[in-house]
Amino acid sequence: MLKSKLGLMAAALLCSGCSQAGSVVGTAPADLAIPKQIDVVFNHNARSRYRSPLTGDWRNGDDMEAWLIEAIDAANDEVLVAVQELSLPRIAQALIAAENRGVRIAVILENSYSQAWSEQRPSRLNQRGRQRWDQLNRLADSNGDGSTSPEEAFHADAVALLQAAQIPLIDDTEDGSSGSGLMHHKFLVIDQTTVITGSANLTSSGLHGDSGRPSSRGNVNHLLRFHSPELALVFRKEFTQMWGDGPGGKQDSRFGLQKAKEGVQTVQIGGTRVDALFSPHPKRDANHGLNLLAKQLKATRQHIDMALFVFSAQQLTNVLREQIKEGVEIRLVADPGFASRPFSEVLDLLGVSLPDHACKVEAGNLPLDQGLKGIGTPRLARGDKLHHKFAVIDNRKVITGSFNWSPSAAHTNDETLLVIHSPQLAQHFTREMDRLWDGAELGITARMRRKLNRQKIRCGDGVERR
Known part of the structure; x- marks a missing residue:
């Protein structure tokens, strides 16, 4: 949960046109109970508000990016990430900061999204890839001058940031194949005690909205957090199968139907x-x-x-x-x-x-x-x-x-x-x-x-x- 409850409420009250005061991200509304050791957030939640990082305006929803960053910042030993796509630079920066304080970080992505977009040539991409590149390039224009410099692109490229910091990262070609159907997981395991999972990819479109579309509020998603060493062990085992010995080495990663079959x-x-x-x-x-x-x-x-x-x-x-x-x-x-x-x-x-x-x-x-x-x-x-x-x-x-x-x-x-x-x-x-x-x-x-x-x-x- 975000720490600055009073500050968020005060900002919401000052916001002209806001229909209701902000609430702490991840906190269940007073009229609904929440199971012990489980939290849930919805990025279109009508009962919560946060400032959009795209426009700076107040909008309905739980700030799932801030919620994730807070969880990563609290990690002491290990953060395992298995997600189809990660393109939010603030998430990458949080992972790098955790690694710098001695936390083990390991990241698995779908091979379609494991390359640094800032190093890609749009002319060599398919239509969907070009659309994604255009979207990320617009988001990277931090000074809003209509042109993205190489420096702006690098600092807005989550994968490039992780690679530059030498954060261990693989995709579903690490087993020597051309990739599984899709590495479509969306989960984090933190300190072998906490699991975060749900429907959201770690992208602007997945959490906040699309650049250049003021009405966009992002794909409608949710995330759950489970405080459970037992469930963390279950997810960590799945991660370990896919990770193998990590980048390079024996190509002992297992994806798709090559994994051990569990019920x-x-x-x-x-x-x-x-x-x-x-x-x-x-x-x-x-x-x-x-x-x-x-x-x-x-x-x-x-x-x-x-x-x-x-x-x-x-x-x-x-x-x-x-x-x-x-x-x-x-x-x-x-x-x-x-x-x-x-x-x-x-x-x-x-x-x-x-x-x-x-x-x-x-x-x-x-x-x-x-x-x-x-x-x-x-x-x-x-x-x-x-x-x-x-x-x-x-x-x-x-x-x-x-x-x-x-x-x-x-x-x-x-x-x-x-x-x-x-x-x-x-x-x-x-x-x-x-x-x-x-x-x-x-x-x-x-x-x-x-x-x-x-x-x-x-x-x-x-x-x-x-």
């Missing part, structure tokens, strides 16, 4: 049961993540809330179909950009199919006969994404992690999937769900309708199954 590992944290599963698993392995999700959905008796970036697993739609028949109430908010893709299960729940560019519908696609009313897409600023991967089951359990609800997450990527048995924590995620639901566009959206109409004109009656 669900359960720990108790202050009376709260937490189930952890790390992917991937082969399809023939019954321990895989989609089976764990299906088991949780099948156990539902009353209602399921879901806030999902990606939902492309037909297996889970089939389970939801049966639960609906049993009277289980469903609410789903999905990322607007993903929801209308041909392989999106959001379309199945709405009772429609969308053929792909080749006028083919994926094999096994089975839309509901009658679309659900409880399906929506939230209203977000341009460029922002709903990046959560959570569900709340019967107001008693929270499912979360880096794990998108997709076959790739289960069978290809390095991922974290958690099931947290806590009615108290469920209330926090239900409140986030309610916030997203308020004002969401329900049913078949105008965007979906346009796509459906275009493909109907393009494909006519010539739709095939793959």
Whole structure:
């Protein structure tokens, strides 16, 4: 938690146009309890405020970057970082400062994001890579003169800073391969006692927003902190498999399907049961993540809330179909950009199919006969994404992690999937769900309708199954 509570409150009161005083990041609002030894933050939290590092203006949300830096600053022995992307220089500086005071630092990134962007040539990047480079280059223009100097670029390049400080860093090619599906984890293990994990990458877009877009508030994300040596041991074991002997050496790192296959590992944290599963698993392995999700959905008796970036697993739609028949109430908010893709299960729940560019519908696609009313897409600023991967089951359990609800997450990527048995924590995620639901566009959206109409004109009656 941030130390300067009184200072933050005073600043909020002085801020013209602020609708409510700031609150300490990571502190549960007074009306909601929080489980012992567990904290949660949401970067779009309507009940908290902080100054955006992009604009200097006050905005709604928990300052997750400050929250992370405070945790790193408190480390005494070790900080292990496994995250798909780290591009925030202040996080890198905090890791370097920790290393300078004798803390062991080790960092694992996805190979697509493990190079110093300031040393890349935009002309050699693909379109997505150029867009990322442009975004980071704009953020690096610290004096706002419209031109980024080499010095500005270096000091704004998290990976370059880590490399210059000789912080040990690897990616998922360290095993000698061209990389796993995705090294998609998002976790830190601190001093073998604390785990921080959730849906957020350590980027400006992941926490704060996009440069040059004043309305952007960042992808909608959350992070959890667990004070538990037992859970830290579980995550540290996963990290160690991937790390091997670190940079260079024996190439004994293990990523993807090369890792030892483990099932669900359960720990108790202050009376709260937490189930952890790390992917991937082969399809023939019954321990895989989609089976764990299906088991949780099948156990539902009353209602399921879901806030999902990606939902492309037909297996889970089939389970939801049966639960609906049993009277289980469903609410789903999905990322607007993903929801209308041909392989999106959001379309199945709405009772429609969308053929792909080749006028083919994926094999096994089975839309509901009658679309659900409880399906929506939230209203977000341009460029922002709903990046959560959570569900709340019967107001008693929270499912979360880096794990998108997709076959790739289960069978290809390095991922974290958690099931947290806590009615108290469920209330926090239900409140986030309610916030997203308020004002969401329900049913078949105008965007979906346009796509459906275009493909109907393009494909006519010539739709095939793959």
